[in-house]
Amino acid sequence: MEQLPYNDYGSTMRRKLGGRVQKLSIDAGFSCPNRDGKVGYNGCTFCLGEAFSPSYCREASTITQQIERALRFHSARDRRADYYLAYFQSNTNTYADVEHLEKLYFEALSHPAISGIIIGTRPDCITSDILQLLEHIAQSKYVAVEYGIESVYDATLSHVNRGHDFSAAINAVTQTKATGIDVGAHFILGFPNETTADIINGIHQINALGIDFIKFHQLQIYRNTPLEREWREHPERFMFSHDFDAETYATLLVDIIRRLDPRIAIERLASQAPRNLIAHSPLGGIRPHELREMVIAKMTGQNLRQGDLCAF
Numbered sequence: 001m002e003q004l005p006y007n008d009y010g011s012t013m014r015r016k017l018g019g020r021v022q023k024l025s026i027d028a029g030f031s032c033p034n035r036d037g038k039v040g041y042n043g044c045t046f047c048l049g050e051a052f053s054p055s056y057c058r059e060a061s062t063i064t065q066q067i068e069r070a071l072r073f074h075s076a077r078d079r080r081a082d083y084y085l086a087y088f089q090s091n092t093n094t095y096a097d098v099e100h101l102e103k104l105y106f107e108a109l110s111h112p113a114i115s116g117i118i119i120g121t122r123p124d125c126i127t128s129d130i131l132q133l134l135e136h137i138a139q140s141k142y143v144a145v146e147y148g149i150e151s152v153y154d155a156t157l158s159h160v161n162r163g164h165d166f167s168a169a170i171n172a173v174t175q176t177k178a179t180g181i182d183v184g185a186h187f188i189l190g191f192p193n194e195t196t197a198d199i200i201n202g203i204h205q206i207n208a209l210g211i212d213f214i215k216f217h218q219l220q221i222y223r224n225t226p227l228e229r230e231w232r233e234h235p236e237r238f239m240f241s242h243d244f245d246a247e248t249y250a251t252l253l254v255d256i257i258r259r260l261d262p263r264i265a266i267e268r269l270a271s272q273a274p275r276n277l278i279a280h281s282p283l284g285g286i287r288p289h290e291l292r293e294m295v296i297a298k299m300t301g302q303n304l305r306q307g308d309l310c311a312f
């Protein structure tokens with residue numbers, strides 16, 4: 001097996017569950033409190049909901065049907081796994097009363113191919129009742145919660161109309177970790193007014209959260225979003241505006257990984273949405289797996305490791 005210079009999510013999950021793991025994305029029909037008025041009406045400025053769901057979610061209705069379609073989708077691409085996890089991905093997957101959540105989660109768990117669930121949500125949408133439910137499920141199945149934290153800077157979170165601050169993320173992660181459930185976090189690199197130095201300086205706050213796995217995404221500017229308008233009107237606010245390409249992004253990732261706690265498994269370094277939805281992506285035509293190879297080559301070529309600059 002390839003020896004990676006960083007703690008890779010796939011290998012970590014293989015060690016945890018004892019075999020190859022594949023997540024199956026589920027769109028369980030949740031809404032978002034940052035769109036329905038509970039937190040806000042306009043959503044995060046970067047958000048384009050349809051970009052988050054694979055086609056097999058959009059074309060099916062029930063959770064069971066989506067799992068069946070996802071299994072066929074991965075099987076057709078020869079992506080066989082020993083363990084399949086239902087990944088409640090679209091929108092805010094804890095945004096309902098706990099009885100309704102229980103019904104949805106157990107529908108997924110009742111499928112014979114499913115070994116556990118991963119719940120994607122916002123840090124301000126977790127309660128002790130929901131954590132109790134997840135803790136109960138975790139007694140017999142794998143459970144993880146993945147929080148969209150996006151930035152450690154309150155000014156950024158406010159600027160992109162996220163509707164919560166970084167302290168909400170600290171509270172959510174702390175409460176979830178207290179149950180023993182694995183916690184993941186999602187961060188976006190390249191928000192308006194954030195510099196590469198800001199991103200690097202924020203890594204120690206990410207390390208302090210105590211998360212188990214992490215996803216980094218480059219800021220992709222989706223068409224017809226408030227962010228696209230800002231991008232056109234104020235390009236100077238974006239680090240990706242000038243002289244920033246896949247090579248520069250790969251170098252930034254290396255700088256981040258070298259400061260990242262080696263106990264945090266890295267699940268993703270970049271994302272790729274359908275081209276027709278994107279007004280701009282700093283990666284140009286480079287695909288995430290090519291970007292990953294660039295990062296690995298840079299690190300192995302210079303004998304660099306995850307956390308080798310960690311200030312512990």
Ligand code: SF4
Nearest residue numbers: 032034043044047091
């Ligand atoms: S990114 Fe998530 S929290 Fe923000 S508007 Fe979209 S679905 Fe809601």
